[in-house]
Amino acid sequence: MSKALLYDSTICIGCKQCEQACATQNKLPYDDAVAAEAQQSEHKYTVVLTKGDKFMRRLCMHCEHPACASVCPVGAFHKTKDGPVVYDVWKCIGCRYCMAACAFSQPKYEWGSLNPRVRKCIMCPDRVSAGKQTACAEICPTGATKFGDRDDLVREAQDRIRQNPSTYLNRIYGLHEVGGTCVLILAGVNVEDFGYPASSRIGETPMPEYTGRVMERVPDFIPVWSLVLGGIYWISHRREEVAAAEAQEKKKNGGTR
Amino acid sequence: MKIKLTFWRAVFLAIMACGLYSTYVRYIHGLGAATNMTDQFPWGFWIGFDCLCGVMLAAGGFCMVGAVYLFNVQSLHSVVRPAVLTAFLGYLLFIVGLLFDLGRPWFIWHQLIYMNPHSVMFEVGMCVMTYTTVLFFEFLPNVFERLNLKTPIKWIHKIYPVLIVAGILLSTLHQSSLGSLYLIMPSKLHPFWYSPALPFFFFGSAVAVGLAMTIFESTQSAKALGRQLELSVLVRLGGALLVALWVNALLRFEDYFHRGMLREITKPSYEAYFLWLELALSFVIPITLLSFKRIRLSPNGLYLASVLSLFGFITNRLNVSLIGFETYVGHHYLPKWTEFSVTLMIIALGFFMFAIAVKYLPIFPREEHAVEAVTTPARVITAGVPIPEHAGD
Numbered sequence: 001m002s003k004a005l006l007y008d009s010t011i012c013i014g015c016k017q018c019e020q021a022c023a024t025q026n027k028l029p030y031d032d033a034v035a036a037e038a039q040q041s042e043h044k045y046t047v048v049l050t051k052g053d054k055f056m057r058r059l060c061m062h063c064e065h066p067a068c069a070s071v072c073p074v075g076a077f078h079k080t081k082d083g084p085v086v087y088d089v090w091k092c093i094g095c096r097y098c099m100a101a102c103a104f105s106q107p108k109y110e111w112g113s114l115n116p117r118v119r120k121c122i123m124c125p126d127r128v129s130a131g132k133q134t135a136c137a138e139i140c141p142t143g144a145t146k147f148g149d150r151d152d153l154v155r156e157a158q159d160r161i162r163q164n165p166s167t168y169l170n171r172i173y174g175l176h177e178v179g180g181t182c183v184l185i186l187a188g189v190n191v192e193d194f195g196y197p198a199s200s201r202i203g204e205t206p207m208p209e210y211t212g213r214v215m216e217r218v219p220d221f222i223p224v225w226s227l228v229l230g231g232i233y234w235i236s237h238r239r240e241e242v243a244a245a246e247a248q249e250k251k252k253n254g255g256t257r
Numbered sequence: 258m259k260i261k262l263t264f265w266r267a268v269f270l271a272i273m274a275c276g277l278y279s280t281y282v283r284y285i286h287g288l289g290a291a292t293n294m295t296d297q298f299p300w301g302f303w304i305g306f307d308c309l310c311g312v313m314l315a316a317g318g319f320c321m322v323g324a325v326y327l328f329n330v331q332s333l334h335s336v337v338r339p340a341v342l343t344a345f346l347g348y349l350l351f352i353v354g355l356l357f358d359l360g361r362p363w364f365i366w367h368q369l370i371y372m373n374p375h376s377v378m379f380e381v382g383m384c385v386m387t388y389t390t391v392l393f394f395e396f397l398p399n400v401f402e403r404l405n406l407k408t409p410i411k412w413i414h415k416i417y418p419v420l421i422v423a424g425i426l427l428s429t430l431h432q433s434s435l436g437s438l439y440l441i442m443p444s445k446l447h448p449f450w451y452s453p454a455l456p457f458f459f460f461g462s463a464v465a466v467g468l469a470m471t472i473f474e475s476t477q478s479a480k481a482l483g484r485q486l487e488l489s490v491l492v493r494l495g496g497a498l499l500v501a502l503w504v505n506a507l508l509r510f511e512d513y514f515h516r517g518m519l520r521e522i523t524k525p526s527y528e529a530y531f532l533w534l535e536l537a538l539s540f541v542i543p544i545t546l547l548s549f550k551r552i553r554l555s556p557n558g559l560y561l562a563s564v565l566s567l568f569g570f571i572t573n574r575l576n577v578s579l580i581g582f583e584t585y586v587g588h589h590y591l592p593k594w595t596e597f598s599v600t601l602m603i604i605a606l607g608f609f610m611f612a613i614a615v616k617y618l619p620i621f622p623r624e625e626h627a628v629e630a631v632t633t634p635a636r637v638i639t640a641g642v643p644i645p646e647h648a649g650d
Contacts, residue, residue, distance in 0.1 A: 041296070067441055073382055075373035091371045094360020097378050099299035101441045108296045109360070111289030116360040202444045210440045211377050214456060218380060218430070225429060229327060229422045236329035 002064070002083040003128055004150035004182040005137060006157055007057050009189075010167050012144035014048055014055040018136035022046045025124055025135035042108045045121040046136060049194050056194035057145065059136075060085065060106040060121035061174060062182035065206030068098035068107060076118075083150065083182040084123035092118060103178055103202045123182070150182060157186050173199070179206030269605055276602020279595035283357055293593045298582065302592035305578035307354030307600055309435055310571050311347055312385070313459075313466050317474070318344020318392060319428035320467030324497075326421045333490060336471050338399065338620045343474055345392040346610050348385060350603050357599055377437045384431035391424045399618040433460040439577060447581040449522060449532050452512050455577075461508055462539070462570050465501035468494050469563035469570075476560045484621060486556055495559040499547040502566060506540040531572070531580045539569025 016035055023030035028043050040047050046059040066085045069077040076091040077098060098118060099107045110116035124134040132138070137147035146153065154175060161168045173191045174181035177199050185191055192198050260266075283291035294301040321340035324330045356362040368382045394413060401410045413420075436459030439446055452458070472494050479486040513519050522532055543566040552558030583589055614620060 070373075070375045071378060071441060072373055073376045073379035074367045074371035075376075076371075091364075091367055092361060093364045093367050094362070095358075095378055096299040096360065097376070097438070099296065100445075103444050105297065109288075109299065111294070111296075112287050114284070114287050116288065197444055207441055208375065210443060211437055212375065214434075214437045214440060215375060215377060215380065221430070222426065226422055226426050229425055230418070233327050233418055233422060236327065240329060 002081075002150045002182060003123075003147065004062070004083055004153050004184060005059075005123070005134065006146045006148070006153040006184045006186065008144050008146070008157075008160065009054065009056050009185065009187040009191075011142045012048070012055040012057065013142055014050055015141060016048050017139045017141065018057065018145055019044070019046055019048060021135040021139040022121070025127075040106070040108060042110045042117075042119040045108075045119065051189075051193065054189050056187065056189075056191065057185075058195065059183060060123070061104050061177075062121075062123055063178055063207070064180040064182065065178070065208050067101040067103060067178070067207035070208035070211065071097045071101040073097070080125055080129070082125070082128045084125040084128055086122045086125050087118060087120070089117050101207065103197055103207060150184075153184055157184055160186060171199075176204045178202050179204060269609065272598070272601050272605045275598040276605070279598040279602070280357075282595050283599065288360060291593065291595045291599075293590060293596070297586040297588070298590045300578060301590060302579070302596045302600065303354055303358040305575050306571075307358070307603060308351060309574040309578055311351040311354060312432065312435060313463050313570060313574060314470055314567070315344040315347025315351070316428065316432060316463040316467035317470040318347075318395075318467075319425050320464055321471055322395065322421055323425050326417070327425065330493075332493060335487060335622050336475055336490060336494075339474055339478060339615075340467075340471050341392065341395050342399070342611065342614055342618075342620055343470070345389070345396045346607050346614075348389040348392060350607050351385065352389070353606075354600070354603055377434050377440075381431045381434045381438070384427045384434070388424060388427040388431065391420055391427065394420055395424065399614075399620060402619050403617065428463075429460060432463040433457065435459050436577075445582055445585045446577070447528050447584055448516070448518060449528050450577045450581040452516065454508065454512050457508060458505070458512075461501070461505045462573065465498060465505055465539075466567060466570050468498040468501055469566045472498065472559055472563040473567060476556060476563075478615065478621065482615065482621065488554075488556060491556060491559050492554055495547060495553050495562070498563065498566070499544065499553070502540055502544050502547070506544065509536075509540075528576075528580065528584065531576050535569055535572040535576055537569070538572055539566050543569070 019035060020030050022028075022045055023034070023043075026045060028045075034044060037044055038047065038049060040058060046057060049056045049058065062079075062083055062085045064079075066077060066079055069075070069079055069085060072092075073095060074091045074093055076088045077085060078088075079085045094116060096107075096109060096118070099105070099109060107118045107120045109118060124132075127134060133147040134145075137145045140146075146156075148156075154172065157172045157175075161170055161172075167188055168186055169188060169190070173185040173187070173196065174183050185196075279291060288294060292301055292303070317340040321333060321337045325333050325337045356365070359365060368379065368386075373379050394416070398410050398413055401413070433456035436455035436457075439451065439455055440453070443451055472491055475491060475494075476486065478484070513522060522529060543562040546552050546558060546562040546565075549558075552562065579590055
């Protein structure tokens with residue numbers, strides 16, 4: 001059973017304790033200056049954005065079919081059975097295809113480092129595998145970020161929308177986007193206003209399928225194309241051999257020309 | 258041997274000095290200091306030009322090997338060696354470029370042990386690696402001939418059919434896969450350039466570029482080495498180029514037609530200007546030029562059409578990799594001077610190595626002018642060559 005996070009922006013109070021807990025958990029610096037940064041970066045995996053009296057959290061969506069894991073040439077990303085999409089820094093060669101491929105632009109880079117790493121929320125995999133909540137969910141004073149089984153959280157989100165249809169837009173962002181994500185978002189406003197890509201834009205097709213459709217042909221393409229090329233080679237050179245043999249034959253017979 | 262400082266040598270030295278300084282910045286202060294790449298623009302000029310254009314411009318190798326050895330078109334024999342040399346140098350320099358762009362180049366070998374067969378990048382990496390090896394073997398006879406080693410040449414000739422088939426197979430795979438890289442970014446890449454047919458476009462344009470590049474490089478080498486230009490060869494290549502350009506243009510048209518973009522691409526917009534530039538340079542002008550028999554039969558006309566189409570396809574690659582992302586990201590990306598200077602250095606290295614190879618190896622068939630050619634110093638090669646569409650990179 002895959003674990004997930006449900007973020008309900010209508011009960012978020014913008015206290016940014018999740019930011020701080022995340023920084024502590026990942027041993028990142030956190031002070032007033034970092035708290036004031038309104039964007040994610042290599043030292044800020046999650047951010048609480050403010051627009052008027054509305055809040056919105058951003059973090060890695062932990063896709064059910066992660067693009068980052070499928071594009072990485074060395075398999076530095078993988079999705080654990082618990083749900084988190086984790087990163088193995090030792091494998092990484094720094095091609096940054098994960099950053100280019102992610103529909104949510106979540107992976108960030110240590111541009112100033114000489115041995116740079118890709119940085120993003122990894123959903124506290126050690127805590128999750130030990131049966132604990134993520135640091136952000138544990139600290140959240142209002143329960144705006146809730147940790148649990150994905151199926152339970154989906155049901156709960158649907159209940160909340162049903163009970164308070166005037167508070168919520170009738171949509172759970174992340175339920176079907178790019179084939180479903182392990183971060184689900186409930187809101188009374190459009191998440192797109194806070195920089196999330198529009199559902200219509202990213203679609204419901206799991207990202208790996210776009211390249212998978214081509215990649216799955218490669219194993220068949222190699223033998224077939226080799227045979228075709230070999231055949232062309234054989235035919236075009238055979239013609240030459242035949243011509244040479246015929247010429248010799250003619251010479252032997254005294255030649256006609 | 259006394260080396261005189263000429264204008265082009267001075268330019269070469271200046272490029273190398275700037276390039277070395279940029280190399281220092283890149284490896285001492287990191288990618289952030291040396292480039293204008295950001296989290297929103299993780300792939301910059303080094304991917305767009307050094308990698309995408311570099312591999313594309315090296316396509317002449319597999320095109321000419323395919324024409325001469327696979328289809329047995331003997332009349333093109335004289336251009337195979339320079340084309341293979343260009344391709345070999347091109348791929349070597351592509352790898353050099355990659356070492357600049359990768360964040361952790363010292364782990365590039367991880368590709369061999371942590372394989373992810375679902376990754377397009379993995380496929381490209383493996384193909385480029387094996388193809389560079391194939392090119393090395395296709396290039397080796399030059400060296401053996403020079404050293405008068407008969408036996409190894411015989412060995413290579415024995416495995417030649419395998420090398421040829423493998424080389425073309427690998428080229429088909431990775432030239433198209435460079436386009437497949439972008440298939441996973443449908444929400445980011447502008448619809449002018451995002452298409453499910455990207456791998457076909459990339460392969461098709463590589464073939465056209467292979468032909469154009471061979472015309473360009475034959476003309477340049479002839480000029481630089483004072484050799485006789487083989488017009489019949491160029492005319493054949495020009496005819497093939499015209500066909501290749503038509504096929505590419507029709508593919509692009511079909512794609513826009515089926516995706517209902519035809520009206521969209523005629524409306525002026527930031528992206529449209531770049532698209533028009535690309536289409537004009539790669540298709541409209543060269544096809545128009547080559548349609549006139551007088552131009553198709555003149556060395557200057559062929560040269561002009563080829564160079565224009567090369568610029569057109571370079572524009573295409575830069576559009577796919579850079580311009581096409583600007584609307585999504587919301588701001589422009591302009592490479593830092595250090596990015597340009599590293600690329601220039603790599604290009605200059607390509608010219609230099611090409612000149613050295615031509616000087617010491619039997620790349621071009623012998624003729625009366627050969628004696629003269631050998632004594633011609635390396636600098637002549639660089640003379641009068643517009644830098645961006647260089648042979649090796």
